[in-house]
Amino acid sequence: MRWVPAGLFGVAAFLGGLAFGAVPLESLGRDELASMTAYTVLLAAYGGVLVLLPASALAWVFHWIGLRATAAEWHAMIALGADRRTIVREASRDGLRRAAIWAGVGAIAGFTLGLVLPYYRPAGVSLGLEPSLYALAGLLLTYLVTVTAAWIVAWLAARSLTGARAAGSSWDDAGAGTPREPGRGVGRVLAFQFVVVGLSGGIMVADRLFGIGPETVYSAGDVWIINSLAVTGFICIISGLALAARAIAALTRALALRLARGLERGATKGGRAIATSAQIAADGLAHRSGARSLAIGAMGAVMVITALSSTTSSLDDARGEISGRLALEYTVASTDWWDDMTAPSGAVNEPLDTAVVEALLSDPRVTAVPYGVIRDDSWQWTEELPDSSVTEHTTRSTVLVVDPSDLEVRSSGGARPLGLQDGTATSTPAALTWESGTFGGGRDDLYVLPNSNTTPMVTRTWAEAAYGTVPLVGVMLWPADSGDIAGAPQAGLNSGVIEIAVTDDEIALLDEVVADAGAAGLPAMSVSTNEIYGFLTYGSAFVGLLTVLAMPLAVTGLILTVTLAVASVKDRRRDYATLAALGAAPRALRLAPALESGLTVIAATVVGVPLGTALGLAVSHPTLLAEGAPLDPVETTWGFIWELAHASWALPALVAGLALLASVAAAAVLGMFMSRGTPVEELRTAEKEGVR
Amino acid sequence: MTHMAVGEEAAYALRSRGLTKAYGAGDAAVTAVDHVDLDIPEGVLTAVMGPSGSGKTTLVHLLAGLDKPDAGQVWVGDDEITAMRDKQLAKVRGRIVGFVFQGFNLLQTMSARDNIVLPLRLNGLSQDPSWFDALVDMLGIGRELERKPYEMSGGQQQRVAIARALITRPRVVLADEPTGNLDTHASAEVLSHLRVSCRELGQSVVMVTHDPTAASYAGQVLLFADGKVAGHVTDPTPDAVLAGLDALAGVER
Numbered sequence: 001m002r003w004v005p006a007g008l009f010g011v012a013a014f015l016g017g018l019a020f021g022a023v024p025l026e027s028l029g030r031d032e033l034a035s036m037t038a039y040t041v042l043l044a045a046y047g048g049v050l051v052l053l054p055a056s057a058l059a060w061v062f063h064w065i066g067l068r069a070t071a072a073e074w075h076a077m078i079a080l081g082a083d084r085r086t087i088v089r090e091a092s093r094d095g096l097r098r099a100a101i102w103a104g105v106g107a108i109a110g111f112t113l114g115l116v117l118p119y120y121r122p123a124g125v126s127l128g129l130e131p132s133l134y135a136l137a138g139l140l141l142t143y144l145v146t147v148t149a150a151w152i153v154a155w156l157a158a159r160s161l162t163g164a165r166a167a168g169s170s171w172d173d174a175g176a177g178t179p180r181e182p183g184r185g186v187g188r189v190l191a192f193q194f195v196v197v198g199l200s201g202g203i204m205v206a207d208r209l210f211g212i213g214p215e216t217v218y219s220a221g222d223v224w225i226i227n228s229l230a231v232t233g234f235i236c237i238i239s240g241l242a243l244a245a246r247a248i249a250a251l252t253r254a255l256a257l258r259l260a261r262g263l264e265r266g267a268t269k270g271g272r273a274i275a276t277s278a279q280i281a282a283d284g285l286a287h288r289s290g291a292r293s294l295a296i297g298a299m300g301a302v303m304v305i306t307a308l309s310s311t312t313s314s315l316d317d318a319r320g321e322i323s324g325r326l327a328l329e330y331t332v333a334s335t336d337w338w339d340d341m342t343a344p345s346g347a348v349n350e351p352l353d354t355a356v357v358e359a360l361l362s363d364p365r366v367t368a369v370p371y372g373v374i375r376d377d378s379w380q381w382t383e384e385l386p387d388s389s390v391t392e393h394t395t396r397s398t399v400l401v402v403d404p405s406d407l408e409v410r411s412s413g414g415a416r417p418l419g420l421q422d423g424t425a426t427s428t429p430a431a432l433t434w435e436s437g438t439f440g441g442g443r444d445d446l447y448v449l450p451n452s453n454t455t456p457m458v459t460r461t462w463a464e465a466a467y468g469t470v471p472l473v474g475v476m477l478w479p480a481d482s483g484d485i486a487g488a489p490q491a492g493l494n495s496g497v498i499e500i501a502v503t504d505d506e507i508a509l510l511d512e513v514v515a516d517a518g519a520a521g522l523p524a525m526s527v528s529t530n531e532i533y534g535f536l537t538y539g540s541a542f543v544g545l546l547t548v549l550a551m552p553l554a555v556t557g558l559i560l561t562v563t564l565a566v567a568s569v570k571d572r573r574r575d576y577a578t579l580a581a582l583g584a585a586p587r588a589l590r591l592a593p594a595l596e597s598g599l600t601v602i603a604a605t606v607v608g609v610p611l612g613t614a615l616g617l618a619v620s621h622p623t624l625l626a627e628g629a630p631l632d633p634v635e636t637t638w639g640f641i642w643e644l645a646h647a648s649w650a651l652p653a654l655v656a657g658l659a660l661l662a663s664v665a666a667a668a669v670l671g672m673f674m675s676r677g678t679p680v681e682e683l684r685t686a687e688k689e690g691v692r
Numbered sequence: 693m694t695h696m697a698v699g700e701e702a703a704y705a706l707r708s709r710g711l712t713k714a715y716g717a718g719d720a721a722v723t724a725v726d727h728v729d730l731d732i733p734e735g736v737l738t739a740v741m742g743p744s745g746s747g748k749t750t751l752v753h754l755l756a757g758l759d760k761p762d763a764g765q766v767w768v769g770d771d772e773i774t775a776m777r778d779k780q781l782a783k784v785r786g787r788i789v790g791f792v793f794q795g796f797n798l799l800q801t802m803s804a805r806d807n808i809v810l811p812l813r814l815n816g817l818s819q820d821p822s823w824f825d826a827l828v829d830m831l832g833i834g835r836e837l838e839r840k841p842y843e844m845s846g847g848q849q850q851r852v853a854i855a856r857a858l859i860t861r862p863r864v865v866l867a868d869e870p871t872g873n874l875d876t877h878a879s880a881e882v883l884s885h886l887r888v889s890c891r892e893l894g895q896s897v898v899m900v901t902h903d904p905t906a907a908s909y910a911g912q913v914l915l916f917a918d919g920k921v922a923g924h925v926t927d928p929t930p931d932a933v934l935a936g937l938d939a940l941a942g943v944e945r
Contacts, residue, residue, distance in 0.1 A: 272816050279813065287801040578797040581758050582811045582856070583786015586778040675778075680759035683797070 003098060004066065004563065005059035009150040010102030012055040014110035016048075016142030020135045021114020048145065056153050058560065061294050063095065063157030065567050068689075071161040078162060088158040095154020096147065103146040111139050193243045200236035203229070208627055248304060248607060249297030256296065256603035257285045260595070276588035280579060281596035284572050292571060295564035299600055299659070302561055303608025304615070307652045311616025314648030319418060323454040325411040326418075326426075328400075329526065330510045332360070333474030336523040337373045341394050347401075347463070348373040351471035352522075359517035360475045366513050367409050367478045372401035372470035374463055399425060399456040401463040401470045410478060416635070417642050418452040419622025422462045423630040426452035447629040449622050477513065479506050558659055561601065565663035568600075569593040569670050570689065576674055577682035586675050593671035597663040605656040612652070617643045704767070705864050705896030706732035706755050711764035713750050724750040726919035727764070734863075735894045737887050739907040739928070741937060742916035748900040749794065749868050751916065755898065756791045756866045757781050768864060786815035790857035792867035794900075796849045798841040804852045805837040811860050819859075827855045830885050832878065846873040854882060858889075865889075867899040871906050883909040904933040915940050 074087050206212055213229050260282035267274035284292065334352040337343075352370075360368045376397040383391045404421070407414030420426050424447045445466065446458070455476075463470050507526050514524060576589055621639050623629035674682060713725040724747040732738055732755075740748045753759040755766055757773040765774045773784055785791075790811075798807045808827070812819050828834050831851040841849050850873045857865055865886070871879035887909050889895040899910070907913045913925040915936050925936045 276814060283799060283801050287799075574797065575799055578793075578799065579810075579814065580782070581756075581785060581791055581793075581797070582814055583782050583784075584814045585782050588814075678759045680753045 003102075004062040005095060005153065006098035006102040006150065008055045008059045008062070009099045009146050010106035012051045012106070012149075013103035013142055013146040014106035015051050016146065017107040017110025017112075017139055018114040019110075020138030020142060021111035052146065052149055056149050058298075059150065059153045060157050062563075063154060064161065067091065067157060067161055074162050084162050087162055088155060091158035092151055092155035095157070096151040099150030099154070100147050103143055103150065107139055107143045107146070111135070190243075190246065193239055193246075196235065196239040197243050200232045200239065203232050204236050208625065209631070211628060213627070244304075244611075245297055245301060248300035248611065249293060251607045252296045252300040252600065252603045253285060253293075255606060256596075256599045257282055259599045259603060260285055263595070263599075273585050273587045273591065276584060277591035277595050280576075280584065280588065280592035281599060284568075284575070284592070284596045285600070287572065287575070292568045295561075295568035296600055296604070298564050299561050299604035299663075300608045302558070302659070303604045303652060303656065304612035306655045307609045307612025308616045308619075309612075310649070310651035311613050311643075311647045312620050313651075315616070315620040315643055315646055318646040319451075320453070322411050322413075322415070322417050323452060326407060326415055326454045326457075328455040328476050330477045330507065330524070331474050331526075332356075332477065332514045332519050332522050332524045333373075334522060335473065336525070337375070337398055337473065338525055341396055343375065345375050345377045345396075347467045347470040348375060348473045349471060350473055352473050352475070353519070356517050356519045356522070357472055357475060360477065360513065360519075363513050363517065364480060365509065366480050369402060369406045369410060369476045370472045371457075371474055371476060372460070372463070373473050374399055374401060374458070374467050374470060397456070399458050399463075400474075400476075401460050402457050403460050407457075413642060415452070415454070415457060416638060417622075417646075418454065419449040419629070419639065420452070420457060420459065421623075421630060421632060421635045422459050423447060424449050424623065425456055425458045426454050427456050428453060447623070447626065449629075452622065477510050479509055558655060558662065561604075561659045562662045562666050565597040565600070566666050566670055569596065569667050569674075573674060573682055573686040573689065577677075577679040577686060580675070580682070581679040590668070590671045590675045593674070594664045594668040597667035598660060601656065601660045601663055604659075605652070609649075609652045609656070613644075613647055616647065703734050704731045705734045705736075705769065706730065706898065707767040708755065709765050711751075711754055711766060712762050713747075713754055713759065714762055723747075723919050725754060725761070728919070728921060730755075730914075730921065732864075732896055732898060734896050735890050736911040737883075737890045737897045737899070737909060739910035739913045739933075740898060740900045740916055741902065741904075741907055741913055741933065742922070742940070746916045747919040748916050750919075752791075752866045752868055752898060752900055756789050756864075757784055758791065783815075786811055787817070787860060788863050790860060790862035790865040792850075792853050792857045792865070792870045792899075794868040794872065796841070796846075796853040798849055798852060798856075800841050803838050803840060804833060804844070804848075807841065807852055808837075808855045808859055811856060815860070817860060823861065824859065827858055830881065831855050832881075847875065847878065850874060851878070851882075861893070861895075863895065865895060865897045865899075867897065869901060870899050871901065871903065879903075879906060887911075904930045904937070907933045 074082075077087065078084050203212075207229055213226055260278050264275050264278035264282055267278055285296075332352075334350040335343075335348060337348050357370050360366065361370070380392060380394050383393060402415075404414045404416060407420075414420070415426055418426055423445055427448045427450060446462070460470065510526070511524070514520060514522070572593075576592070580586075580589055617640055618624055620643060621636070623631065623639070624636060677685065708728055708730045711725055711728040711730070712723065714721050714723040716722055726747075728751065740751065742748050750759070754761050757766070757768070757776075761774060765772055767773070768784055768788055771784065773781060776784065798804075799810065802810065808824070809819055811817070828837065831854060833848060833851045833855065836844055836848050836852065839848075841852070844852070850870065854867070854870055857867065870886075871882055874882060883906055886897045886899070890897055890911070899906075901907050907925075908928050908930045910928055911926075913928045913933055913936065914921050915923040915925065917940055922940055923936060925932050928936075
């Protein structure tokens with residue numbers, strides 16, 4: 001058990017190594033370097049919090065479980081005059097030593113895999129067998145931070161186990177012969193958490209609904225408000241997570257207990273051994289020991305995280321596919337709006353011949369979507385190249401104006417799954433430069449969907465309300481038999497990267513269709529075979545991390561579930577021995593641990609999967625939580641329904657199935673071993689293991 | 693080898709022959725129970741006394757079928773429990789033998805009431821409300837029935853543990869220091885009840901105790917030393933028990 005905390009830090013270091021190994025920065029260009037550096041910093045920051053904190057919390061608990069037998073010895077030594085600080089120092093050194101080994105192994109293994117495996121490499125980055133100094137520095141930082149965290153955790157665990165409070169209490173919430181009034185302190189903490197979540201959550205909801213923060217920073221006061229809102233959001237998330245963990249554990253326990261009681265009643269007629277097992281399992285589930293509470297909470301949390309990860313990942317993939325299908329690959333228009341930097345801003349007022357539009361729409365060889373165009377003012381910007389030379393660029397934003405229903409010929413639901421509705425605009429990350437123009441930051445009534453990752457489009461209703469009549473000026477075309485874009489979404493870190501390209505054959509076909517429609521002389525534009533654009537579509541670094549770490553999280557959760565299931569059963573060793581002494585049938589005693597573990601996993605699945613899925617739907621929703629986005633009830637609900645239909649249940653089902661099998665098997669084996677011993681032998685073992 | 697018989701005609705509730713149990717191995721091995729032959733007659737309250745570490749607790753564990761001997765045999769009535777399979781042994785523990793642990797071993801999640809009726813639930817036996825009420829009255833735990841063990845004092849927990857051992861009306865009750873946490877008055881009540889149970893219900897009780905006064909309630913006292921029966925006191929009084937213990941101490945010296 002003492003190696004488990006070190007193993008957890010090894011996993012954390014592995015993930016850190018993987019993150020830095022996957023980003024060989026020196027092989028990238030300057031701009032890419034800037035963006036990847038930002039991504040790496042984000043990944044490290046989010047990763048540090050998301051991986052290291054839970055790993056530390058779990059490690060602390062495993063230290064507790066592992067050291068509790070030793071704790072009695074420590075207290076005896078302290079009572080005989082030993083120095084508590086020396087004991088704590090030695091225990092923390094032991095934790096440090098083990099973690100130093102495992103974190104080293106984990107970090108190097110992760111870093112190597114990140115370098116070698118294409119799965120974890122960003123698109124367009126070649127094999128990075130030569131790690132950059134940045135990456136090596138990141139590796140070293142990962143190691144140092146992880147080992148330091150391990151040392152602190154070991155120190156805290158040893159300190160708490162040698163404290164005066166620990167001497168008088170047992171691992172169980174209820175120690176024999178120590179009458180006390182449980183629940184008062186817990187109630188106070190819970191009430192405090194409710195107040196904190198209520199206040200901070202209320203402020204965040206108000207900000208979402210009414211936008212209480214300033215749109216633009218003009219004064220120190222604005223900065224203060226923005227920073228306060230950020231801190232409030234952080235407090236809301238952290239306290240909300242703590243409260244959610246409690247709620248998940250309580251719900252899982254209540255459901256598992258109900259299942260066990262139900263089984264006990266149902267099995268009374270069928271067989272007394274099963275009924276007795278269910279009764280013993282139910283008693284165990286009602287037994288609020290630390291290990292059991294942790295096991296139940298952890299199983300629920302694993303299922304929540306798995307469902308959350310699976311939902312965000314699958315929705316990300318589904319939206320990525322739609323983004324790709326709706327991306328402009330070929331167009332014919334009345335004017336070359338894509339190159340024209342001199343035309344006035346506003347709607348392009350050069351309508352395309354209606355006959356051409358009709359002909360293209362009715363041609364069975366193509367899928368066609370007509371559009372209008374509105375333009376922003378052009379602006380200049382400079383680019384500093386690696387050789388210190390400076391290049392001037394002129395850019396202007398253009399956005400296509402579409403009837404959302406027209407897009408349904410290309411993709412079911414059109415761009416609605418991406419969040420396109422009146423008052424929103426789809427966008428590629430490059431188009432976010434609109435912030436400096438009028439479409440984005442300049443208009444309060446338009447919310448740019450930052451992760452829609454497709455050709456910039458707005459609805460005709462919104463555009464005409466804002467800019468007046470917008471005539472049809474062009475038609476987007478795709479070959480009718482092109483089931484999908486040329487480049488398929490890739491796996492791993494690149495799952496959100498879409499390569500868009502049309503082949504020469506397809507361009508030839510589309511040219512022919514345009515000519516047949518009588519528009520051969522009109523400007524046309526295509527994305528050439530060699531031109532690739534694509535972006536990480538993750539809604540945020542958080543979602544990206546969940547997506548990339550879906551499998552590692554699932555595996556870690558699985559191991560955790562089984563380990564805790566075993567710890568939880570061991571924690572009842574004394575009870576099992578007592579029950580054996582009172583005449584419980586050996587078969588019932590063998591079956592009870594498996595039943596307890598199995599029912600807990602089932603309850604954790606029933607509680608965790610819906611919660612995790614609901615959370616995944618919320619964080620993946622393109623407009624629900626986005627400040628400034630419209631909150632139309634119909635569109636928001638439609639988005640949820642679409643998400644629910646496209647969320648994948650495969651990973652949660654797999655994890656639940658494996659967790660059920662593994663924890664039941666582990667508990668059954670342990671139950672078998674425990675039932676082999678006599679009650680006295682088991683009581684003696686429980687005594688040795690510090691189980692009260 | 694010690695063999696104690698109490699009357700040729702008596703039927704025996706518990707018997708052992710060559711009962712041996714050792715802990716550890718090699719030079720560190722300690723023989724807690726060393727080739728003990730015992731015949732405990734039915735309907736008799738028997739006290740086991742002896743110095744700490746003499747093997748008393750191990751002896752009652754072996755007699756109750758809670759531990760396996762390294763050698764020897766144990767009979768409960770006519771049934772040899774040392775030859776039984778686990779399933780049969782569980783039935784003996786649940787229906788024929790009642791045991792009071794020194795550390796009570798109450799289930800912390802359960803109320804006192806649930807702890808008391810637990811053996812009935814585990815063994816599919818129906819509850820006799822009048823017997824339950826009689827036990828509760830005798831042990832004075834009526835107010836504690838809905839409380840959890842961690843909400844009770846040590847003495848209260850001990851009474852609940854005694855009630856749990858008696859609830860199935862077992863033929864044999866083995867108790868490890870059953871009055872260790874009780875005050876004088878409560879001890880006297882419990883011991884009187886145990887003696888009455890033996891006399892009127894034919895129940896046999898074997899209890900480990902350090903208290904000569906408690907031992908004086910017994911029909912016989914076994915003096916145990918170094919894993920062996922070193923003597924016995926029939927018709928014990930506190931003075932007789934103390935004298936026996938003194939003699940035992942003299943032998944040990």
